[in-house]
Amino acid sequence: MTSPTDPTPFDPECLFCKIVTGDVPATIVHESETTVAFRDLNPQAPTHVLVIPRSHFANAADLAVGEPATAADLFDAAREIAVQEGIDGPDAGYRMVFNTGPAAHQTVFHAHLHVLGGRSMTWPPG
Numbered sequence: 001m002t003s004p005t006d007p008t009p010f011d012p013e014c015l016f017c018k019i020v021t022g023d024v025p026a027t028i029v030h031e032s033e034t035t036v037a038f039r040d041l042n043p044q045a046p047t048h049v050l051v052i053p054r055s056h057f058a059n060a061a062d063l064a065v066g067e068p069a070t071a072a073d074l075f076d077a078a079r080e081i082a083v084q085e086g087i088d089g090p091d092a093g094y095r096m097v098f099n100t101g102p103a104a105h106q107t108v109f110h111a112h113l114h115v116l117g118g119r120s121m122t123w124p125p126g
Helices: 015-021 060-066 068-085
Strands: 028-031 035-039 047-053 094-097 113-117
Touching (some): 015 047, 035 068, 047 068, 068 094, 068 113
Antiparallel strands (some): 028 035, 047 113, 094 113
């Protein structure tokens, strides 16, 4: 794992780092210089895409401190994915979720943004 003051560009034990390098297959739906987005293997909505930074940070909070521009890039990628998937528009909508830490059900400790859409969302989200 990394800390905001000592980022690790790659963690050889991290599943998402292995997706970034192509060592683990995934259904990639979007890529940029700083991000990779792929379909979740256990989707919670008709559209469920994970957007991750190419660099390894344990969670969203660490990413925001260590590479704030990359954190912003995750949101740009999420918007592009929503348009591409047809879940952005006046009669549509989508949710963007970060789980940070085990109590929030983060299971892969590489920062990642869930993009969920294609159905009505309930409130509260937890």
